[in-house]
Structures are given as structure tokens and as C-alpha cells.
Amino acid sequence: MGDTAMENVLAAIDASAYATSVCGYAGWAAKRLSLPVELLHVVQRQDAITARKDLSGAIGLGVKSDLMEELVRLSEEGSRTEIEKGRVMLKAGEQLLRESGITDISTLHRHGGGGRDHSRARRSRPRGCHGQARRRPRICLGPYRLDDRARGEVE
Amino acid sequence: MFDIPTLRREWLSNPRRDILAGIVVALALIPEAIGFSIIAGVDPRVGLYASFSIAVIISLVGGRPGMISAATAAIAVLVLPLIQQYGVEYLFAATILMGVIQVIAGFLRLHLLMQYVSRSVITGFVNALAILIFIAQLPELTGVPMLTYVLVAAGLAVIYILPRLTKAIPSPLVAIIILTTVVYYMGMDVRTVGDMGELPSSLPSWLIPDVPFTLETLQIILPYSATMAAVGLLESMLTAQIVDDLTDTGSDKRQEMKGQGIANFFTGLLGGMGGCAMIGQSVINVKSGGETRLSTFVSGVFLLFLLLVLGPLVAIIPMASLVAVMIMVSIGTFSWRSIKDTRTNPWQSSVVMIVTVVVVVWTHDLAQGVLAGVILSGLFFASKVKRLFTVDTDLSADGTTRTYRIGGQVFFASSDRFVEAFDYKEVLDRVVIDVSRAHFWDISAVGTLDKAILKFRREGTAVEVRGLNEESAGMIERYAIHDKPGADAQLGGH
Numbered sequence: 001m002g003d004t005a006m007e008n009v010l011a012a013i014d015a016s017a018y019a020t021s022v023c024g025y026a027g028w029a030a031k032r033l034s035l036p037v038e039l040l041h042v043v044q045r046q047d048a049i050t051a052r053k054d055l056s057g058a059i060g061l062g063v064k065s066d067l068m069e070e071l072v073r074l075s076e077e078g079s080r081t082e083i084e085k086g087r088v089m090l091k092a093g094e095q096l097l098r099e100s101g102i103t104d105i106s107t108l109h110r111h112g113g114g115g116r117d118h119s120r121a122r123r124s125r126p127r128g129c130h131g132q133a134r135r136r137p138r139i140c141l142g143p144y145r146l147d148d149r150a151r152g153e154v155e
Numbered sequence: 156m157f158d159i160p161t162l163r164r165e166w167l168s169n170p171r172r173d174i175l176a177g178i179v180v181a182l183a184l185i186p187e188a189i190g191f192s193i194i195a196g197v198d199p200r201v202g203l204y205a206s207f208s209i210a211v212i213i214s215l216v217g218g219r220p221g222m223i224s225a226a227t228a229a230i231a232v233l234v235l236p237l238i239q240q241y242g243v244e245y246l247f248a249a250t251i252l253m254g255v256i257q258v259i260a261g262f263l264r265l266h267l268l269m270q271y272v273s274r275s276v277i278t279g280f281v282n283a284l285a286i287l288i289f290i291a292q293l294p295e296l297t298g299v300p301m302l303t304y305v306l307v308a309a310g311l312a313v314i315y316i317l318p319r320l321t322k323a324i325p326s327p328l329v330a331i332i333i334l335t336t337v338v339y340y341m342g343m344d345v346r347t348v349g350d351m352g353e354l355p356s357s358l359p360s361w362l363i364p365d366v367p368f369t370l371e372t373l374q375i376i377l378p379y380s381a382t383m384a385a386v387g388l389l390e391s392m393l394t395a396q397i398v399d400d401l402t403d404t405g406s407d408k409r410q411e412m413k414g415q416g417i418a419n420f421f422t423g424l425l426g427g428m429g430g431c432a433m434i435g436q437s438v439i440n441v442k443s444g445g446e447t448r449l450s451t452f453v454s455g456v457f458l459l460f461l462l463l464v465l466g467p468l469v470a471i472i473p474m475a476s477l478v479a480v481m482i483m484v485s486i487g488t489f490s491w492r493s494i495k496d497t498r499t500n501p502w503q504s505s506v507v508m509i510v511t512v513v514v515v516v517w518t519h520d521l522a523q524g525v526l527a528g529v530i531l532s533g534l535f536f537a538s539k540v541k542r543l544f545t546v547d548t549d550l551s552a553d554g555t556t557r558t559y560r561i562g563g564q565v566f567f568a569s570s571d572r573f574v575e576a577f578d579y580k581e582v583l584d585r586v587v588i589d590v591s592r593a594h595f596w597d598i599s600a601v602g603t604l605d606k607a608i609l610k611f612r613r614e615g616t617a618v619e620v621r622g623l624n625e626e627s628a629g630m631i632e633r634y635a636i637h638d639k640p641g642a643d644a645q646l647g648g649h
Contacts, residue, residue, distance in 0.1 A: 056317065059488075063487045
């Protein structure tokens with residue numbers, strides 16, 4: 001990496017107990033380095049397939065479209081609550097950082113999908129949250145329990 | 156591919172659900188394996204070994220976790236003439252060669268050809284497959300005692316009514332158990348699995364097919380192997396797409412093609428018939444909560460376990476109960492929506508769908524149906540695009556020069572319209588053909604332009620063509636793919 005000037009501090013938060021300390025450290029690092037903070041939360045969708053309790057093994061008329069609709073409906077509801085939770089988390093994190101005197105804060109709310117992606121093609125494609133941003137070096141803090149998409153960001 | 160996080164995600168992300176789903180699927184594999192061994196005219200053992208071996212191998216080397224592959228209807232209906240004429244050893248040889256062809260197809264990235272298979276053709280394929288599965292049940296339903304119909308109806312009733320009461324146990328299994336118990340203890344005289352041929356009593360063993368290794372053998376099996384490979388890959392690619400959509404995850408289609416090949420290659424060596432992915436059983440798997448390699452693996456292993464441990468019990472299962480399960484698979488595979496959609500879809504797509512179905516049912520060969528469907532949809536597409544063609548014309552003030560402005564797509568299908576656009580009998584000194592807004596796609600189009608120019612010249616009219624820069628026309632064609640996003644990835648590979 002030629003240009004090592006850091007552009008921001010990335011704080012990745014989730015619902016775990018670490019989120020508060022991540023924000024604390026991010027605030028500390030940002031102050032020492034005079035860098036803006038970027039707060040990231042990745043929405044992890046619940047797995048609708050394993051959430052279903054159906055071992056009947058019977059398939060009937062229009063099973064493919066019915067199953068598709070049911071799976072979409074199941075994850076749709078879950079995702080909405082997850083998004084709301086994520087918003088609250090990001091807001092709380094932002095609040096924490098503001099209290100520690102950081103003013104330059106940006107938030108990033110991304111979908112991490114269902115958690116499983118088996119295509120090699122998709123994995124090899126570069127994943128930037130916003131274009132060129134991913135090439136910029138930065139300090140990353142947070143529980144590294146993110147899916148590939150977000151991992152492409154922090155590794 | 157073999158890093159620890161990937162292995163964990165693809166095998167152990169939800170072992171309990173995957174194991175349960177695998178067991179449910181195994182029960183739905185038995186009827187198909189037995190049923191289609193009989194269709195192909197071989198012992199049930201051949202299909203059952205194949206289902207075990209394909210499911211286990213594909214779970215290790217496939218590219219679409221959670222998809223179920225085993226001995227299938229699509230392949231079984233193809234091989235009957237081969238077995239009748241030359242015997243079962245040739246089937247094993249053909250299966251091995253089928254695997255080799257599929258691996259080669261994987262290296263050649265032939266899955267990209269799926270882009271040219273339209274939605275209507277896919278719907279036709281799925282419907283035709285469902286019909287083939289149903290037709291395959293007819294021998295068990297014709298010329299049999301009335302009792303058989305009663306048993307099949309009772310089986311279907313259990314399969315579809317039980318899930319309304321409880322979804323904790325697989326209703327096809329319950330149907331099989333109830334019917335078997337009733338038939339056995341009441342001593343009903345109906346056909347059972349044991350009547351159909353030998354069941355496996357030991358683990359499959361490796362064997363080299365007992366065929367002469369000559370060019371003549373190759374000539375016999377190659378046409379079968381090629382068709383089996385094509386049909387197997389078509390159904391596998393299609394099923395992979397369905398599983399991709401249902402699970403909202405991607406898959407590695409190229410790996411899946413090679414995996415199918417590897418699975419068939421070794422299955423042939425184990426004395427099994429060829430197979431491919433199964434739409435119905437894959438849907439059952441996802442519906443039961445299975446979505447990793449583990450569920451596919453369990454389905455294969457549990458199938459073999461059932462046979463080896465419960466072999467004598469499997470022999471007393473009445474065929475009628477398996478027919479009921481296969482009718483369920485057929486109903487679940489058929490796209491009932493497509494019938495409703497024929498009223499709203501453009502008539503061309505309905506025609507493509509129906510032609511695909513008819514050709515498959517006629518020839519019992521899914522590959523031929525798809526080929527017919529693809530050709531027909533290509534023709535319909537050409538006839539639609541040829542309408543994207545406009546001509547407007549004006550005469551100069553002195554009445555000696557006429558300008559034709561051609562716009563739109565000029566290619567083989569629209570070249571007649573192009574020639575007819577001109578009035579060759581009008582007396583003029585000069586004709587200007589302005590093609591700057593037209594695109595010449597092929598040599599037919601260029602040839603037609605030449606023809607029009609010659610016709611004018613024969614009448615003594617001077618012709619000027621404007622806007623046709625052959626370089627630029629060629630450039631557009633060459634660069635036409637590149638200006639779209641993601642084109643690099645498609646062309647250049649990974």
C-alpha cells in the first residue's frame with residue numbers, strides 16, 4: 001500500500017456488549033489521530049429456511065412459488081425489525097461518540113444478506129461500500145463478526 | 156474452496172435441520188430410484204446405488220450446496236433403448252462417458268449457454284419433466300386390480316392431508332408405512348417392490364463395465380452419453396437456479412457441472428445409472444430446512460442405510476404407495492402458474508412453452524424439447540426485432556434526387572423489408588440512402604444493401620450511401636458487449 005495516510009476510523013458495531021467499548025476506542029483513536037469516525041452496522045438477515053418448522057416433505061400445486069413467497073415474507077418481517085434495531089444502534093453509537101467530543105461522524109448501514117453465499121464469482125468481486133472508499137486505509141474497530149461483504153471492507 | 160470458514164458454512168451452519176431435511180429427502184429418493192430403474196428396465200439396485208453414490212459425491216464436489224442430485228426420471232427415460240438392445244453393462248459404460256463429457260462441459264463453461272434458454276423454454280422443460288414423471292407411473296396404473304387405485308388415492312390423501320394436522324413428520328413416509336402395513340397384514344395381492352427385481356444387500360463395489368473397449372462400443376454409447384450429459388446438465392442448471400432463488404444465495408455453476416460429471420463417472424464405476432439434480436426433491440429439501448452440503452450428504456447415506464438395514468422391509472412396500480409419492484413429485488414439479496399465465500403472456504411465449512412440452516413428451520428426450528424451444532424463441536425474437544425498422548423518404552425540390560432515411564435494425568429477418576423500402580421504378584438522377592441511424596448486424600444485411608444499390612444502378616440512377624462507415628459498424632458490433640456493466644467478468648472469467 002503506497003499511500004498510508006489514514007482517512008477515517010471505522011467502528012463496526014453490532015448488538016453485542018462490545019459495541020460500547022468499540023465506540024469508546026474509536027472516539028479515543030479518532031481524537032488522537034484527528035480523523036473522522038465511520039460507524040458501520042451490517043444487517044444480518046435471519047435465515048428464513050431454517051426458521052420454518054416443516055418436515056412434512058409434501059409438495060403440491062404451485063409449491064415453488066408458494067415457498068418462495070413464504071420465505072420472502074418470513075425474512076421480510078425479520079429484516080424490518082433488524083433494520084430498526086440497526087438504526088437504534090447506530091444512533092446510540094453516534095450519541096456516544098458525540099458525547100466524547102467527536103463531531104465528524106458518518107454512519108454506514110448495510111445489508112449482509114442471508115449469511116451464505118456459495119458463488120466463487122461473487123466472492124472474488126471487489127466489495128466496496130461506496131466505490132473508492134474501500135481502498136482507503138483506515139483504523140477498524142469492532143467485533144469481527146461480519147459477513148464477507150463487510151469483511152471485504154475491514155480486512 | 157477448502158478453507159475452514161467455507162467448510163463450516165457449507166456443512167455445519169445448521170446441522171440439525173440439515174440432517175432432518177436429508178432424511179426427509181432420502182424417503183422421496185427411494186420411489187424415484189426404484190420407479191425409474193424399472194422404467195429403464197434394470198434392477199432397482201442400479202437406481203438405488205446410483206442415488207446413493209450421486210448424492211454423496213455431489214455433496215462433496217458440487218457447486219450448489221443444498222441441491223439434491225440422484226438417479227432421475229430425465230436420464231432414465233433416455234437409456235431404455237440402450238439397455239434393451241445392448242444390456243446393462245453398456246449403461247454403466249455410457250454413464251461413465253456421460254460423466255467425462257460433463258466435466259469437459261464444465262471446463263468449457265457451457266453453463267453460459269443457459270443465457271439463451273428463455274423463461275418459456277424453462278417452464279416448458281419443467282412441465283415436460285413433470286409429465287414424464289407422471290407418464291412413468293402409468294405402467295403401475297394400467298391393467299392392475301381396482302385395489303391399486305384405492306391404495307394410490309389413499310396414499311395421496313395421507314400425503315396431502317397429514318401436513319394440515321402436523322408438519323413434524325414427513326407425510327410421504329407416513330403414507331408408505333400405512334399402506335405397507337395395511338397391505339402386508341391384510342395379505343392384499345398387489346405388486347410390491349420385491350416383485351420388481353433384486354434389491355441391494357451389500358455396499359456397492361467398484362467394477363469396470365464388461366464391454367469390449369473398441370471404437371464400435373464408443374459409437375454405440377456416445378450418442379446416449381452425449382444426450383444424457385446434456386439433459387443432466389440442463390436439469391441441474393435449472394434446479395440450481397431454483398435453489399439459488401429460494402435460498403437467496405449464489406452458486407458456482409461451473410463447479411456444479413464438473414461435480415455432476417465426477418458424480419456420474421464414479422457412479423458408473425459403481426454399477427449405477429446416470430443421474431442429475433432433481434427439482435422436486437431439491438424443493439422438498441429446502442422446504443424441510445436443508446440448505447447445505449450436509450443435507451445432500453445425509454440424504455444419500457440415509458438412503459443406503461435404509462436399504463441395507465431395512466432391506467427386507469423395503470421389499471414388502473407396495474408399488475402403489477411409491478406411485479403416490481411420485482405423483483406428488485410430479486405435481487410439485489409442474490408449474491401450474493404457467494397454465495394460468497398463458498392467458499396473459501404474449502402468445503409466442505405460450506407457443507414456445509407448449510412446443511417444448513410436446514417435443515419432450517413425443518421424443519422422451521428433454522434435450523430435443525429444449526432445442527426446439529430455443530430455436531423457436533430465437534425465431535420469434537428475430538421476427539419481433541425486425542419490426543424495429545423505419546424508412547422515411549423525401550424528394551428534392553427539383554425532383555431529381557430522392558433521399559431514403561433508414562433507421563433501426565437490419566439483419567437477415569428484416570432484409571426483405573429493407574429491399575422493399577425502395578421504389579426502383581421512379582425516374583431519378585440520384586438516390587441517397589442515409590443509413591446513419593440504421594445498424595447492419597450481419598452479412599445478409601450488407602448483401603441486401605448491395606442488392607438495392609445494384610437495382611438502382613441498373614435503372615441508371617446514381618446511388619450515394621450516407622452514414623455507413625463499415626469500420627464503425629464493425630466496431631459497434633465488436634464493442635456492443637463491452638459497453639454493458641459486468642461484461643468483463645462474463646467474458647474474461649474469474
